[in-house]
Amino acid sequence: xxxxxxxxxxxxxxxxxxxxxxxxxxxxxxxxxxxxxxxxxxxxxxxxxxxxxxxxxxxxxxxxxxxxxxxxxxxxxxxxxxxxxxxxxxxxxxxxxxxxxxxxxxxxxxxxxxxxxxxxxxxxxxxxxxxxxxxxxxxxxxxxxxxxxxxxxxxxxxxxxxxxxxxxxxxxxxxxxxxxxxxxxxxxxxxxxxxxxxxxxxxxxxxxxxxxxxxxxxx
Amino acid sequence: xxxxxxxxxxxxxxxxxxxxxxxxxxxxxxxxxxxxxxxxxxxxxxxxxxxxxxxxxxxxxxxxxxxxxxxxxxxxxxxxxxxxxxxxxxxxxxxxxxxxxxxxxxxxxxxxxxxxxxxxxxxxxxxxxxxxxxxxxxxxxxxxxxxxxxxxxxxxxxxxxxxxxxxxxxxxxxxxxxxxxxxxxxxxxxxxxxxxxxxxxxxxxxxxxxxxxxxxxxx
Numbered sequence: 252x253x254x255x256x257x258x259x260x261x262x263x264x265x266x267x268x269x270x271x272x273x274x275x276x277x278x279x280x281x282x283x284x285x286x287x288x289x290x291x292x293x294x295x296x297x298x299x300x301x302x303x304x305x306x307x308x309x310x311x312x313x314x315x316x317x318x319x320x321x322x323x324x325x326x327x328x329x330x331x332x333x334x335x336x337x338x339x340x341x342x343x344x345x346x347x348x349x350x351x352x353x354x355x356x357x358x359x360x361x362x363x364x365x366x367x368x369x370x371x372x373x374x375x376x377x378x379x380x381x382x383x384x385x386x387x388x389x390x391x392x393x394x395x396x397x398x399x400x401x402x403x404x405x406x407x408x409x410x411x412x413x414x415x416x417x418x419x420x421x422x423x424x425x426x427x428x429x430x431x432x433x434x435x436x437x438x439x440x441x442x443x444x445x446x447x448x449x450x451x452x453x454x455x456x457x458x459x460x461x462x463x464x465x466x467x468x469x470x
Numbered sequence: 471x472x473x474x475x476x477x478x479x480x481x482x483x484x485x486x487x488x489x490x491x492x493x494x495x496x497x498x499x500x501x502x503x504x505x506x507x508x509x510x511x512x513x514x515x516x517x518x519x520x521x522x523x524x525x526x527x528x529x530x531x532x533x534x535x536x537x538x539x540x541x542x543x544x545x546x547x548x549x550x551x552x553x554x555x556x557x558x559x560x561x562x563x564x565x566x567x568x569x570x571x572x573x574x575x576x577x578x579x580x581x582x583x584x585x586x587x588x589x590x591x592x593x594x595x596x597x598x599x600x601x602x603x604x605x606x607x608x609x610x611x612x613x614x615x616x617x618x619x620x621x622x623x624x625x626x627x628x629x630x631x632x633x634x635x636x637x638x639x640x641x642x643x644x645x646x647x648x649x650x651x652x653x654x655x656x657x658x659x660x661x662x663x664x665x666x667x668x669x670x671x672x673x674x675x676x677x678x679x680x681x682x683x684x685x686x687x688x689x
Contacts, residue, residue, distance in 0.1 A: 300602060314561045326557040338545040342533045
């Protein structure tokens with residue numbers, strides 16, 4: 252049997268993307284947890300340029316960068332496709348997956364790690380970015396349609412990690428009033444068995460993200 | 471026959487990527503030149519989020535973001551593939567294509583639009599980034615092997631636009647001494663008929679990029 256190993260950290264949503272993809276496809280794999288403050292020689296050797304998790308090792312070959320790993324997983328194991336078949340739909344899915352990484356996540360992170368005026372500006376930007384996703388969900392259960400696809404996986408962190416924002420900063424970005432479709436999507440997505448089973452414990456996440464925020468604010 | 475239109479500007483290397491891809495595949499298309507200081511309603515409507523060129527219109531459907539367009543072109547027209555067939559090789563090609571956009575281009579741009587210490591730091595970073603590409607070329611004519619592939623297309627601008635750096639700033643980043651393989655690649659790539667035929671005129675590019683640099687330095 253092919254040997255599949257996943258290097259990830261316990262808390263990173265980027266690592267979770269690969270966990271979900273492999274489990275949705277029913278691929279057995281071994282998890283290697285990395286301590287990101289003391290990266291292993293295996294991680295540094297597998298991803299010498301970016302030195303980041305997640306890394307997928309398949310028969311000893313390293314694949315890095317989570318969106319690229321998702322495409323690799325989808326091309327290698329065909330069951331439960333993460334991308335649609337049609338080239339135009341594939342391009343659209345790739346567009347939104349990159350949009351989540353290049354626009355949505357940085358703007359929410361900006362709101363989370365700042366305070367005062369900078370935070371307010373971050374929230375305005377985050378909401379502008381999220382409006383396009385709200386629009387994209389019209390008439391759909393998931394971004395992938397009836398089934399979870401690459402955009403759901405790319406944005407999946409929001410369905411769980413956004414509540415840390417609420418717990419730690421005391422405010423909510425994705426409100427039911429402003430984002431009814433995204434809110435419904437988040438509730439549905441977070442509760443799908445394979446997704447739900449893999450969320451890290453909030454008891455551990457809250458102090459970790461509180462510390463990240465505290466340290467950002469001191470800079 | 472399918473209707474293919476390409477929105478681009480005369481000077482942008484991102485637009486050139488799509489010109490090359492379509493021409494390498496022998497796809498007839500119509501070019502619509504955009505004035506980026508006065509974007510057309512068609513551009514704004516086709517790419518409402520990023521409002522950027524290039525945009526590929528295929529039977530009226532818009533595909534945006536140059537690397538995503540390249541994958542679309544490759545999936546839609548199979549002749550002269552831009553990506554390899556093997557999933558691991560595809561992941562590697564995607565990795566380097568993104569690396570060119572996320573690391574190489576910004577660091578060279580940083581060197582070009584700054585002066586003094588900032589420029590020196592930019593050049594050091596650019597050279598560090600380029601060393602990985604030099605390594606990747608070992609034993610190969612193109613990044614794609616014997617034929618031009620997506621990484622060659624993503625990095626292609628360097629084979630021509632880097633000389634603007636030399637003409638305008640008076641120094642060379644990709645020297646034959648430090649980067650013998652990249653220098654040989656650039657010379658070979660720039661001279662491939664379909665590539666060569668589409669370079670914009672340096673007589674027009676030099677004043678344009680001189681003006682960009684002057685305006686960046688004033689900020």
